[in-house]
Amino acid sequence: MMSVSHDELPPSYEVAMSNGCVQASTALRDDSRVDVTVQAQQLGLGNLLVARTPEHEKKKPEVSPVDVIPLNIVIQVVGSRGDVQPFIALGTQLQRKGHRVRLATHQNFEKFVQQTGLEFYPIGGNPEELMSFMVNNPGIIPKASTIASGEIGRKRQMIAEMLHGFWQSCVEPDPISMAPFVADAIIANPPSFAHVHCAQALGVPLHIIFTMPWSPTREFPHPLANIRGSNIDSSVKNYLSYSMVELLTWSGLADIVNKFRTRTLNLEELSTRTAIRLMETLEVPHTYCWSPALIKKPSDWPFYIDVCGFFFREEPFYEPPSEILQFLAKGTTPVYIGFGSIVMDDPQAMTSIIAEACNQLGIRAIVSKGWKWLFKRVAAVVHHGGAGTTAYGLLNGCPTTIVPFFGDQPFWASMVAVAGAGPPALDRKRLTALALADAISFCLTPEAHQAASRISAVMKVEDGVANAVTSFHNYLPWKDLRCDILPSEVAVWSLDHKRLKISHKAMMILTSHGKLDIRHIKLYVLDSNATGLANDRTQGTVSTSAVLINTSTRFTKGLGNFAIDPIKGASQMTSSLVNGAFVETPIALAEGLRNVPRLYGDVPEKMTPIEGWKGGMTQAGKGLYTGFAQGLSGFITKPYQEAKKDGAAGFAKGFAKGSIELFSKPGSGNFFSRAMFGLMAYPAMGIYKSLKNRKLNSTDAKIFESKIAEGDDLLGKFPPSPEEVKTVLSAFEQLS
Secondary structure, eight states, rough: OOOOOOGGGGOOOOEEEOOSSEEEEEEEEEEEEEEEEEEESSSSSGGGOOOOOOOOOOOOOOOOGGOOOEEEEEEEEEEEEHHHHHHHHHHHHHHTTTTTTEEEEEEHHHHHHHTTTTEEEOOOOHHHHHHHHHHOOOOSSHHHHHHHHHHHHHHHHHHHHHHHHHHHHHHHHTTTTTOOOSEEEEEEEEGGOOOHHHHHHOOHHHHEESSOOOOOOSSOOOOEEEEESSSSOOHHHHHHHHHHHHHHHHHHHHHHHHHHHIIISSOOOOOHHHHHHHHHHHTTOOEOOOOOSSSSOOOTTTTTEEEEEEEEOOOOOOOHHHHHHHHHHSSSSSEEEEOOOOOOOOOOHHHHHHHHHHHHHTOOEEOOOOOOOGGGSSOOEEEOOOOHHHHHHHHHTOHHHHHHHOOOOHHHHHHHTTTTOOOOOGGGGOHHHHHHHHHHHHHHHHHHHHHHHHHHHHHHHHHHHHHHHHHHHSSOOOHHHHHHSSTTOOOEETTTTEEEOOOOHHHHHHHHHTTTGGGGGEEEEOOOOHOOOOOOOOOOOOOGGGGGHHHHHHHHHHHHHHOOOOTOOOOHHHHHHHOOOOSSHHHHHHHHTTTGGGTOOOOOOOOOOSSHHHHHHHHHHHHHHHHHHHHHHHHHHHHHHHHHHHHHHHHHHHHHHHHHHHHHHTTSSSHIIIOOOOOOOOHHHHHHHHHHSSSOHHHHHHHHHHHHHHHHHHHHSSSSOOHHHHHHHHHHHHHH
């Protein structure tokens, strides 16, 4: 007998709940979808639904473009190519608004994402395997045969892998460029699962965007639920279906998610009661990308939920094969029939049904895996009912027949039928040529064309992607995100004793000028009032040795000033700090000058690796001493050494070398540039190293390390200008 590990065991799916006046339970249908049965007494049913309070009647916030600052945004997506594609359109638009956008999804879509100019991060998981699993198990509860085969265990392992991949997508460098990245905000679709937990660990805003309803409403049931029960009002059944789906989903993933929270994120476990109402409790903003012309926003959805319109990418240039153009030009307008990337159980049987139905109607058809380009040139469309395919069909005014396979596809079939733009969904397992012919016949009626054209007219004036970007911006707590001193930059560090939040650049300017006590610098985490995502971990402070950083920084500056001019040293050093950057640019200058001897064949001094503030000060001081000595000795000895070789010509050559060394060598190993550049750069690096070497748990340490790397990278690319230095110092004095 084969043994099964705990991780491979399927969860218990016998779920029922009761509160005294309502009992709800689930059962598995023949097609593996979920029946939700609700039996209730009529008394007290109003208490089951979320009351419409003034809180839910808040006016939707509006953000001016000037309020927007550049953010690092990670978009987390699980699903097929059709699920990923809308988020590429969204990410491209966010990028145009100045944000850095990373799309984290399955490895299969790496080229698809990168070709659009977005950053890509692989999260593991195989979308083809997930697709096959969903086709064979279209509901929430898998078939008994699937459980027995061990497939559940493999899918659970895949989900655990993806959870870890999503966390890495928030804090790891770009896999290709190695540019550091730490998410300032997360956008996700619900099946990515890790989103709210990653947001809580980072203390950043979360925004859910999806193609089907995932928020409780009285107006229609959850797309994955089939409601039964006759003695209760339909609005109550609809509303409860969302809780039941959440409960079933959590029952299957609770151990995996809680393990992820405790071991990877150092967060507390979630109880079932907390987990299934988490998004509502936190009031996480949601944006649903379908057209209000097809489904209006439910009246009981709160202000922080938007319906923005379908997402459409700019249509790329496409040159169709000549035989397709010839086929389209001859005879009556054909019907499109295709099921995208759906894995068919019996493609031959489906092909026979399609051929017979077309013969019965005497129509022409194009059977294809998926050419949205064709939708402008066909009379009607028959497909699986994916949100994207449904949207493209309706956008082009095509009446639609849907043969759903799993997920939200039955939902879209129902919505299209309610709108009059197509027949009710066809059961793929009982599909016949006659049933398909009847459905296509309905789509070819004037009434169906009028309904589809009416929806199309509204959709063509909508800009779903732009509306979604606006929705995302509107619900971000911009005041809490921006630096108090440089408001055009995102806040990264906090000074609790002064109640200030500051950016990388502001922190380095203030620290280098001895304005900050390093002990008070901590990672800035959004208050739970801003996001609802309270981080329960205590942020650590810097090690005791870091207390000396401010004193040491002032000391090394004073040392350099004294060597130049004891009287005017302070003003001269301040001037040099104002006109230079504080990490990468000074290092580049220092290292460039350190290597000047290579120009005439000498070997420059080796640099000791910097491991902390002491290393930074040691390297700066060592360079100051050796550079000064070597610079002066070179100025004296070089002419003599060269004269011995080449006489008068050698003396001139040596004098030139010595003169260069007097000014260049101290920049690296020499007095002048070490004082003006090295003393800035190396201590600044030491400050970051000391901040990194604090005692933290593994999650906070990772965030801290990634933030430090990001700060180094940003300051290297965008060093502070003299105006920014003056602004920061002046603003800090006023705020203090």
